Amino acid sequence: MKTFRLFSFLAFVLCLLSAGAQQPTIALRGTIVTPDRVIDKGTVLISGDKIQAVGASISLPEHAIIIEGDNVISPGLIDLHNHLTWNFLPRWNAGRLFNTRYEWQAIPEYGLALSTPHSKIMDEGLSCQTEQYAEVKAIVGGATSVVGGFNSKCSDGLARNLDYYSGLYPPGTHEKLSYEIFPLELSEKTAAEITAGLDNHTLTSFIVHLSEGRPGDANAEREFRMFTARGFLRPGVSIIHGVGLNTADWQQAAKSGVGLIWSPRSNLSLYGRTTDVATAKQAAIKIALAPDWSPSGSDGMLQELKYASVWNDGQYPKVFTDTELVQMATSTPAQLAGLADKIGSIKPGYVADLLVIRRTEKDTYQSLLNASPSDIRLVLIGGNPVYGDDDLMRRLAPVADIEALTVCGSPKALDFSTETALGQHPTSWRQTVDQLNHALNEWGLSPVQLTPCPN
Numbered sequence: 477m478k479t480f481r482l483f484s485f486l487a488f489v490l491c492l493l494s495a496g497a498q499q500p501t502i503a504l505r506g507t508i509v510t511p512d513r514v515i516d517k518g519t520v521l522i523s524g525d526k527i528q529a530v531g532a533s534i535s536l537p538e539h540a541i542i543i544e545g546d547n548v549i550s551p552g553l554i555d556l557h558n559h560l561t562w563n564f565l566p567r568w569n570a571g572r573l574f575n576t577r578y579e580w581q582a583i584p585e586y587g588l589a590l591s592t593p594h595s596k597i598m599d600e601g602l603s604c605q606t607e608q609y610a611e612v613k614a615i616v617g618g619a620t621s622v623v624g625g626f627n628s629k630c631s632d633g634l635a636r637n638l639d640y641y642s643g644l645y646p647p648g649t650h651e652k653l654s655y656e657i658f659p660l661e662l663s664e665k666t667a668a669e670i671t672a673g674l675d676n677h678t679l680t681s682f683i684v685h686l687s688e689g690r691p692g693d694a695n696a697e698r699e700f701r702m703f704t705a706r707g708f709l710r711p712g713v714s715i716i717h718g719v720g721l722n723t724a725d726w727q728q729a730a731k732s733g734v735g736l737i738w739s740p741r742s743n744l745s746l747y748g749r750t751t752d753v754a755t756a757k758q759a760a761i762k763i764a765l766a767p768d769w770s771p772s773g774s775d776g777m778l779q780e781l782k783y784a785s786v787w788n789d790g791q792y793p794k795v796f797t798d799t800e801l802v803q804m805a806t807s808t809p810a811q812l813a814g815l816a817d818k819i820g821s822i823k824p825g826y827v828a829d830l831l832v833i834r835r836t837e838k839d840t841y842q843s844l845l846n847a848s849p850s851d852i853r854l855v856l857i858g859g860n861p862v863y864g865d866d867d868l869m870r871r872l873a874p875v876a877d878i879e880a881l882t883v884c885g886s887p888k889a890l891d892f893s894t895e896t897a898l899g900q901h902p903t904s905w906r907q908t909v910d911q912l913n914h915a916l917n918e919w920g921l922s923p924v925q926l927t928p929c930p931n
């Protein structure tokens with residue numbers, strides 16, 4: 477009996493040790509962007525899935541793995557607007573500008589380049605692979621949370637899918653963020669359910685694609701009128717795009733506490749102009765930044781940040797400060813998602829969704845705004861090292877679980893092992909890419925690279 481008890485105790489200790497091995501205690505050292513302030517020579521201590529301590533002088537447990545270097549540590553970037561399953565497709569340049577999204581969706585070139593290959597791949601049963609590809613692409617681009625995936629259980633555990641599987645609520649709890657692309661097609665019943673959800677707090681956030689067309693475009697104006705008539709001008713609701721909205725619209729939206737999700741690169745490449753963010757900001761609307769999708773927007777959040785920063789440099793006066801731009805990719809989207817107490821900031825008790833980059837500029841915020849894909853040293857999601865420099869990942873993640881990949885000439889590694897519970901779906905990143913490649917080759921296409929590299 478005693479032997480049995482000893483054996484049980486040892487098994488329990490081994491179990492604890494192996495659990496510890498999956499979630500290493502990590503101390504990240506460097507310059508911390510919280511993002512509201514900067515802590516020089518700081519440390520972020522991560523224990524389990526949470527941030528345990530943050531500061532310039534904190535005591536570390538003996539078993540902590542310490543990551544040193546000239547690092548900039550920011551919250552993982554939060555992408556509130558994407559169409560993830562399209563991001564294996566190449567960049568699309570229509571060669572002309574449009575008045576509204578309905579125009580480009582109707583032309584044959586769009587069908588040939590994007591919608592037909594997309595439908596074929598989805599019809600061939602590779603929807604989960606497109607989702608997994610896009611989530612890895614998002615992570616390689618600095619994101620830890622995304623919205624706009626395939627909405628199935630095919631990629632639990634990789635990036636946080638805030639609209640259907642965030643992992644931020646107790647098991648069995650419904651997600652509190654709802655996302656709609658076509659608000660005009662919402663039934664009265666669904667609209668009533670959404671407003672009731674916002675009333676009783678089973679929903680904290682409703683984000684809608686709205687008025688994606690130039691000012692004066694009839695469709696964009698009609699969408700805003702219908703949106704208003706349905707009672708969606710209210711706190712908890714955020715407008716995606718709003719390119720067609722005018723000063724009076726933004727003032728009306730601001731009075732109601734509505735937020736904005738801005739995708740400048742995609743807007744400018746399709747319509748030759750973007751949302752009037754200067755007016756929206758002046759009206760005190762909270763503005764988050766997101767790529768939209770990679771065929772006309774950026775390949776990831778860091779790239780969209782860089783694009784927004786360059787756009788901002790061209791405005792006189794500048795619309796945003798560097799701090800505000802970084803907040804628009806971290807703490808502001810967390811607020812718009814109703815998750816400001818869990819993600820988007822580096823504070824004790826928050827989940828450890830973190831991005832570590834190599835400092836390339838003297839100014840800390842500029843380092844984040846100008847980062848290139850190879851500058852990413854590490855991405856942690858819920859304390860798990862998911863992607864980063866090959867040597868760091870070998871120290872932090874189980875070596876058997878990681879796969880090598882090269883990003884802009886730099887050796888990186890990815891832990892795709894959280895996908896293994898999916899049974900019928902690929903169990904490795906390599907298999908996912910091979911399956912997509914095989915299907916696309918039949919169409920004379922191959923998946924685009926995960927991220928473009930600077931020349």
Ligand SMILES: [Zn+2]
Binds near residue numbers: 558768769
């Ligand atoms: Zn969109």
